[in-house]
Each structure stands twice: as C-alpha cells, then as structure tokens.
Amino acid sequence: MSSSKKEQSPEPPSLIPLLPEDIIIDILSRGRWCDYRALSLVSKHFRSLVASHELYARRSLLGCTERRLYVALSNRETTSHNPYILCLEANDNHRLVLIPWPTHVPHVGSFVTVGSKIYAFDMLNRYHHLPIPSIDRRFQTVHLVHCMNATMDVSVAGVIDWKIYVTGFTKIPWDTSAKMVMAVFNTETQIWESATETMIGRPYGCVVMAAFVSPMAEDNISDEAINLMAGKMYTRDARNSFVYDPKEGKWETDKRLNMFKWEGGCVVDDVLYYYDIRGGKVLRAYDPRKSSWVVVKGLERLVADGRFSESYYTGSCDGKLVLFFSKDRRIKGIRSAQISLERRHHQGRSEILG
Template sequence: MSSKTRSTKEQSSEPPSLIPSLPEDIIVEILARVGRCYYRKLSLVSKHFRSLVTSHELYARRSLLGCTEHTLYVVIYNKEKLNHQFYVLGRKANGNHSLVLIPSLSNMPRMGRFVAVGSRIYEFNRLNSISIDCRSQTVHLLPNMNVTMTSVSVADIIDGNIYVTGYCNNPLKQVMTVFNTETQMWEPKKTTPETMDGYMMWPGDCVVMAGKMYMRDDINSFVFDFDPKESKWEANKKMLNMFKWEDACVVDDVLYYYDCGWEVLRAYDPKESSWEVVDGLEELLAEARFSVWSYTGSYGGKLAMFYSKKTGRTKAIRCAVISLERRQGKEIWGTVEWCDDVLVGDDFYVVKSLDVIF
C-alpha cells in the first residue's frame, strides 16, 4: 500500500469534530453557559468561534440566563513611558491574579474621565469622547458635546444618564451636560455650583450614592450634592465634609476611601450621616502604609484596593479584593479575599478602575 493511500485512510478514520456540525443556536446556548475566562482560548479554535464569543446574540443569551460576570478594567499611567494603558484583571494558571494589557486599547490618549455602563466604558474629554465595547474591544466615537469645555473635571452616572462637568473660558466658569446612554445623544446642559462663600468651585472627586451626586471641592474641601430629579445643587452641610476624601468608591451606597494619613479605610453612610472606620484590615493596611499612592474601586459588590509596592529595585502594583459586611448596627468589617502583585515592572499608578458587566 502506498504511503499516499495509507495517509488518506488515516485521515478518514479520524473522528469528525462534533461542535461545528451543531446548529449555531445550539453552539451559542453551550457557550453562554461557559465562563468568560475560557473565551480567549475558544476564540483561537476558528474564525467562526472568534466571531461567536464577541457576538451580541451570545451576550444577550448570557444575560437571559443570568450568567453575566463582573470584570475589572483598569486604566494605568506609566510614569516612565508617559502614557496611559488599559488592563483587565485576570487569573493566572497558578491561581494568582494579574493585570493583562489590552493591546488594542494601549495607544489611545487618555485625557478625560471614565464611566462604566454595563459592557461599555465611556471616556469624556474636550475633543473626541468615545465608547468602548468591552465584548469586542472596539472603539466608537460619540457625538460632539453640546457645550464647549476646555477640560473635563468629573463624570458619573445616575439612572442611565452620564453627567459630565468641566470648564469653559471667556469667562471662566463651570458647565455640565448630560449624555443619555439609551439614545446615545447629549441632552440640554445643567447648572453647576460655581461658588460657595465667594470661592470658586474646583471639583476634585465625585461619587454617586442613592441616586444623588456628591462632588468635593479639591481646594476648600466643600461638598455639593446634586439631585437630578430636582435638577438642583445644594451645599452639603453634613459630616461628608469632615474628611478630604479622594480616589473614593461607592459599594451599596456607602462611600469608601483609604485615609493614608491615619492609615485606615474610612466609610461614610449617607443614611446615618456618619463616618466609620472599617475593621478587620489591620494586616493589609500595615503593608499599604508604605505605598506612595493608593486607589479604591468597586468590583462586583466588593472593594478593590490598589497600592504601590517596592522590593529592592522591583516596583509593583498590589491589589486586594475586600468583602464588606455590617455587624452590630453601624460597624463595618472587611475581609481580604485575596491580595496579589498584579503588575510588576515600571513605575505605574492607577488612574481609574471600572467594573464592567457582561
């Protein structure tokens, strides 16, 4: 028997692949039940699979099945290369966690403010605002703003509307506009708090709790709150002014931030109008006190705390994911679920973390 004939028989004896022969709706049904951590490998099977794992039909089915997952995207500034890059938090084969660079999103200028809505990330700046579809890692330009801004200071979301605040010149003043994520259009501009007791308002940080926006002045530590239902700003006279919170996040309508001066994780509950210190994190915060910067972000109902770490000449970003619970009324306790060096190498710091759901 010739080698050519033998080769043909060997090939014909191989069992055919079953999955490609299945109807496409059945394949989608199977993939919808598979964890997204496997989608990257599945995309290497074929061009067909690569298109399926980014398809609208697959994620619509995942949503109906309740199989959506939280994924943490992180914008990082590299102080040595002087650029901003997008990373995604993943898990390595050994069980540890790491930040993985997204090459397709690594070379875009990052001068604005970021907001995550479902499976999309929005970036707003004075020139070309964009949205990023995290399922396909594709970038889309948004319509031009209906106001002129020389810089964007803060942006956050309430009930599907993203409120974008910035400055315009001649004369220097604050302006606010609203982007509707359903219609993908800009709505009429809103009023902003420009002064308080004769001082110009300079927003330094912004959070949303219980449907209201809280904006902190970066210089004078004043806090204003905005109620979109009444479209009215008010000076916040409550205890939210007590600390100069920054790089804060909100989990279950409670504000959290790391107070590096006192080396504690603070929490503010607007219902109680009170500050608390989160207990149970002594070991973690003892290590974080040597960090030159820190950042807190919400992640699937938990808190992700980033801080810098240096061992000899090696620099790294360390991340801890913390679950939170109330005990005996007002007490809040934190439990560190894991803590890993997620990025090792150059001189980095975290600009923004974004909890994306898809």
C-alpha cells in the same frame, strides 16, 4: 552516534487548528475572558480569533458573562497608560491582564458603563469637539456618539437612570476662579440635553451614591468618576464637597462629607469608601443617610503591609471593595486586595468590618 540514543519523536500537533473555524469559536467562547490574552500568544490564527467579532457575538448568544474590573495603570518612567482587567481567581491569586484597546479611545479619563457599553470621556477634555466613543463589551466594537454640547477643561462622569452626567469647569474671564458646567447625555435617545452652568468650583474627583444598576451590566471600572449614593452625585474640588440632586436640579455643599479630602473613592451598597493616605492610612467610609464617617475595622494587617506604598486606589466589583496599592517606593508592582464588607451595630453605634 550510539544506537541507544534515539531521536525523540516530535510532539503530535494540536487537533484544534484542524477543526472548522466555527467549532473553534464555539469552544473558545465557553472559556474565561481572562485566558484570551494567553491564547492570543499561541499563533496568529488564535490571535485573530480572540479579536474577532464572531467570538464575542457567540459569547453573548451563549450568555457567557463575567464580572470584570477594568483598571488603567500608568508607568511613571514612560508616562504611558495601559488598560488591564483584574482577573479574580478562586485561590485569591489575582492577576492583571493587559487588554487590547482601540487607538482612538482615551486610555485615561472618566469611564462609565451603561448596559453593555463603556462610554469614554477624556479627562482633560482635549477632544470635546469630537464624537464620544462607546465600546460595546459584548462584541468589542466601537461606536461614536455626538460630541458634547459644552466646553469644559476637565470632565468626570456618572450615570443615573440611563443618563450620563458629565461635569467639568470653565474659567471665568478676568478671575482666578472657575464655574462648574454640567452636560447630560440620554443613552436611550442618544441625544445631549441642554448644558447648564452650576456653581463656582473645580471638580477633580466624583462619586455617585446609589450606583446605577443596569439589567445588562456585567463590568465595573476603576476610574476617577462621579460617585452615586441615594440617587445623588457627589464630587469635590480642592476646598469643598458638593452634592447634586438630579430631581431638584441643583448643587449643595456637604460639610460632613468635607471633613476629609477624599479622592479615588468608590461606592459599595450606597456607602462611599476611600483610602486616606494622609490621615493615618486607613480605609474610611461615609454613609450619606447618617451623614457620618467611620474607619473600616479588621484591615490592620493589610494596612501594615502597604504602609510604604505611595499610591492607593479603590474600586468595586461584585458587591466587594477592591483596594489597589503599589508595593513600595523601590519595587515596581501593584498589589490588590478584594475586601468583603459587613455592617454591624454595637452599643448604639454603627461600624463596618472588612
């Protein structure tokens, strides 16, 4: 072997693993949550640190909070569902990061945030006889609350004034119709209040307009949840749209809202948004104060890019609307767009620009 060919000296080892563990945790806690997934692949040691209770306790102590949007994605080939977090990059190069999820917490269902906790309700309510899991996002720990005091076939949930309203339906014997049932969980007392039967219907997608705001809330979740506007809950079944006023304790129908078969919607600043895949593939907005629908303008290019997509979904994060849609029927992948919204009044009419 020629003497000119010298063996390359190995790269010096990283000094971080040589530091005391409490110092490593202090360094990691100041980083971005979205980078933890990559750090967990470095070594088993880093994997254990990223999953440790101490790391999240340190982040909470330092006040390291981030806006995060949780997304559940399904694989049509394997029928599996996995939870991700959408990381919003400064250069608009957003990415979905797979996150660890407790095995006994549903991957698919209705999720609501109250303070620092995520409450998970199985969409089909197959486990209504079991305690309801709640995840503390600060420490990545799971706690169990009392099982629901009502049996319902499908459950969707929303939050108003620290109370979780869970709505589903029960089948009526000797009848093809179903009766809606509501159960209320008080997150402050951790007690389920009395369940009530409400009206005939089968809720399959809900929105709560007048979105619940918590002093500790830092995350949003994209799911099939109740939507809140003006302190009321909005839901629909295959035929009708309904409004529930918790102060009055009663449901009413909303004919204007029922003009379109909205689903997969979300609320931003007390306005309901949903992507109408059946009616021209446009983003529609419903203002409950004016009981009126408008088409969001300025999204023509975005709509054109997604014209071959089969599925769409909306979410809200940091006061903006996030639109998810598949690339097209043949290509696997998800696109996302973060949309800023602006209301304008033009010639006596209100319009929304995106």
